[in-house]
Amino acid sequence: xxxxxxxxxxxxxxxxxxxxxxxxxxxxxxxxxxxxxxxxxxxxxxxxxxxxxxxxxxxxxxxxxxxxxxxxxxxxxxxxxxxxxxxxxxxxxxxxxxxxxxxxxxxxxxxxxxxxxxxxxxxxxxxxxxxxxxxxxxxxxxxxxxxxxxxxxxxxxxxxxxxxxxxxxxxxxxxxxxxxxxxxxxxxxxxxxxxxxxxxxxxxxxxxxxxxxxxxxxxxxxxxxxxxxxxxxxxxxxxxxxxxxxxxxxxxxxxxxxxxxxxxxxxxxxxxxxxxxxxxxxxxxxxxxxxxxxxxxxxxxxxxxxxxxxxxxxxxxxxxxxxxxxxxxxxxxxxxxxxxxxxxx
Numbered sequence: 512x513x514x515x516x517x518x519x520x521x522x523x524x525x526x527x528x529x530x531x532x533x534x535x536x537x538x539x540x541x542x543x544x545x546x547x548x549x550x551x552x553x554x555x556x557x558x559x560x561x562x563x564x565x566x567x568x569x570x571x572x573x574x575x576x577x578x579x580x581x582x583x584x585x586x587x588x589x590x591x592x593x594x595x596x597x598x599x600x601x602x603x604x605x606x607x608x609x610x611x612x613x614x615x616x617x618x619x620x621x622x623x624x625x626x627x628x629x630x631x632x633x634x635x636x637x638x639x640x641x642x643x644x645x646x647x648x649x650x651x652x653x654x655x656x657x658x659x660x661x662x663x664x665x666x667x668x669x670x671x672x673x674x675x676x677x678x679x680x681x682x683x684x685x686x687x688x689x690x691x692x693x694x695x696x697x698x699x700x701x702x703x704x705x706x707x708x709x710x711x712x713x714x715x716x717x718x719x720x721x722x723x724x725x726x727x728x729x730x731x732x733x734x735x736x737x738x739x740x741x742x743x744x745x746x747x748x749x750x751x752x753x754x755x756x757x758x759x760x761x762x763x764x765x766x767x768x769x770x771x772x773x774x775x776x777x778x779x780x781x782x783x784x785x786x787x788x789x790x791x792x793x794x795x796x797x798x799x800x801x802x803x804x805x806x807x808x809x810x811x812x813x814x815x816x817x818x819x820x821x822x823x824x825x826x827x828x829x830x831x832x833x834x835x836x837x838x839x840x841x842x843x844x845x846x847x848x849x850x851x852x853x854x855x856x
Contacts, residue, residue, distance in 0.1 A: 533566045533572045536566035543559065543563065548572075587618060594626045595746070598802075612830075615827055629654070650672050691724025694769050699734060706740065707765035708771075709768060711772070745775075797815075799814055799815040799817070810855060829842055
């Protein structure tokens with residue numbers, strides 16, 4: 512028979528305390544313990560509540576999460592859906608979100624959607640069946656399940672990329688339009704008017720905003736869209752390599768390239784190396800995110816720093832506001848500050 516309980520430091524399996532143990536320690540019934548643990552104090556005196564709570568603490572009793580979720584119609588699990596767990600930037604955000612939820616006594620479940628609408632809906636359906644109090648989503652894509660949840664007013668917080676559907680869902684991230692605009696200004700103001708951009712997928716609101724801001728910034732410096740050299744692309748290293756291959760086949764070659772994120776810039780750098788183009792001597796590559804790996808593998812990459820460590824706290828704060836009864840339409844977006852990080856100059 513399988514043993515249950517906690518494992519001590521010496522390898523012994525310790526018996527997990529039960530509701531009956533707490534009841535005997537406090538000198539009350541199991542029903543009274545159940546009511547107190549679930550916050551129902553109307554049938555218990557203050558002294559009884561104190562005895563039960565002391566017994567719970569002494570015995571380190573933890574009520575079963577499934578039973579509690581069924582009774583209260585809510586669990587303390589919060590799923591965080593991300594598009595690519597292998598991306599160190601996304602992982603840094605996930606660590607931040609997990610810490611913020613843990614501080615609020617909630618547990619995070621990490622789900623990798625791979626930007627696949629079918630997989631995204633499968634996770635949304637599964638998590639809903641666990642009576643989760645809310646869902647945080649990074650890199651959300653259009654899907655029938657997500658549309659239904661948005662239209663149904665479910666508790667959703669969108670991270671780094673806004674909801675693909677109109678509604679009152681809060682957003683946590685930077686001003687992507689102004690970030691793209693600032694990169695364009697930097698390029699133009701440093702004589703890099705022969706520039707290009709490897710864009711992200713059209714379905715991504717963040718990618719669209721970064722491209723629109725980039726074009727607006729160039730226009731403000733009297734650089735026409737025809738000279739912007741836009742190339743369609745994705746969000747991975749491989750996408751960056753393929754898009755850079757197309758971009759550098761053009762004549763004249765760009766002197767600077769704005770990549771929709773840092774992973775794309777990694778791929779572009781590989782193509783530059785194959786063409787014997789020095790970065791940043793011959794070509795300046797500019798990304799966005801400030802991937803934690805940059806310090807170790809990309810000392811040549813200038814980028815826009817997105818504060819991953821602040822994102823989790825903003826997500827946690829917004830979720831608590833919703834759980835406390837504030838309507839999502841009354842919660843403003845959490846637009847976080849960004850900054851330019853210049854490397855290789």
